[in-house]
């Protein structure tokens with residue numbers, strides 16, 4: 529089965545649930561990836577800037593924690609400024625970017641090849657929602673997984689646990705992990721970050737319906753849907769939904785879905801963890817929290833984890 533049948537199956541399954549939902553991994557087609565880059569530059573979206581600033585301010589200590597000459601494994605496309613900072617300071621023996629999008633992976637690898645001609649780059653096409661076998665490391669280089677951007681917050685705590693267990697297996701008993709985690713904070717600040725005044729986050733969310741139309745021949749009328757994001761405090765997460773502005777029927781392939789007025793499709797979660805909460809999660813997955821770097825305002829945390 530190719531990628532299109534799987535996309536269709538995922539959409540049908542998601543829209544068949546009592547709380548309709550769509551998997552967030554499908555946000556990132558070409559248009560979605562462009563919109564996401566714009567999100568990262570929005571004044572309200574503090575996440576990217578806070579993480580970059582704290583990485584820059586602590587790059588020496590971060591590199592010492594990971595250890596020069598390690599094999600650096602990154603979940604994500606890896607052409608970011610943060611990755612470049614880390615590679616420059618760390619001089620890893622090898623760099624393994626893992627990404628769900630083959631074009632994004634190739635683009636990132638090519639750019640990094642030019643910037644770091646001495647670096648061995650081993651791109652791996654895959655997604656972190658499934659167990660993933662990595663190419664065997666050359667020699668005995670220590671393995672370090674880099675997972676920035678609070679992408680771990682887009683997993684449920686159960687999925688995050690499974691992901692951490694998987695990476696714990698990948699890095700082995702001498703391995704380590706650097707995880708960027710967005711912190712719990714003033715709900716107003718969180719709310720603004722996912723409801724920007726320019727409507728870029730709304731366009732990013734709505735593009736998921738556009739992609740389903742383009743690739744699966746569905747007939748979502750984007751004018752009849754609205755971006756709806758809020759902070760669910762008891763669950764400690766931002767929830768992103770698409771809300772149906774009126775009662776309507778939508779065709780996806782041979783399937784028809786009815787939406788009531790105000791009914792939503794749940795598209796993504798972004799969990800926020802206090803330092804203690806994330807340390808507890810990491811401990812349950814076999815990691816010890818060794819280091820912690822934070823920005824001055826306490827917006828974002830970078831955790832240095834060692835195999836326990």
Ligand code: TRP
Nearest residue numbers: 567575677678679681682729798
């Ligand atoms: N992981 C980041 C976060 O949760 C980035 C992100 C993923 C994001 N999907 C998003 C940001 C959708 C805004 C909207 O914040």
